[in-house]
Amino acid sequence: MKARNIIGPKVSWHRNRLGWSQDMLAAKLQILGMEKISRAKVSKIEAQIIWVSDGDLYYLAEVLNIGVDDLYPESLRNPRMLANNMQELRERRSVKK
Numbered sequence: 001m002k003a004r005n006i007i008g009p010k011v012s013w014h015r016n017r018l019g020w021s022q023d024m025l026a027a028k029l030q031i032l033g034m035e036k037i038s039r040a041k042v043s044k045i046e047a048q049i050i051w052v053s054d055g056d057l058y059y060l061a062e063v064l065n066i067g068v069d070d071l072y073p074e075s076l077r078n079p080r081m082l083a084n085n086m087q088e089l090r091e092r093r094s095v096k097k
Contacts, residue, residue: 007057007071008048014064014071015046022046025063034059 015025022042029037034056044050045060052060061068075081 004051005045005048006073006076007052007060008046010071010073011042011060011064012046014066015042018064028063029059032059032063034063 015022020028022039026037026039026042029042037056037059041050045052045056057068057071061071064071069077075085
């Protein structure tokens with residue numbers, strides 16, 4: 001199964017850093033106003049199974065008390081790492097053709 005989001009591992013890491021269960025995170029998101037959130041949806045976000053909307057991204061950052069950019073992998077936040085990753089992707093695509 002192909003991952004549908006790239007923030008799942010960071011959501012899980014920050015939730016665990018705060019000592020929260022998935023149920024607790026879901027409850028806090030509901031209080032903040034995130035519609036249709038449940039423990040099952042939190043689990044699917046963390047497992048990278050479902051897509052995360054821009055709005056959901058902001059709710060997650062707000063409730064975890066972090067910046068939105070903190071939810072993205074380091075490789076996307078560091079320009080040098082991003083450039084290297086993009087180059088590797090281009091090389092892999094050219095090899096497949």
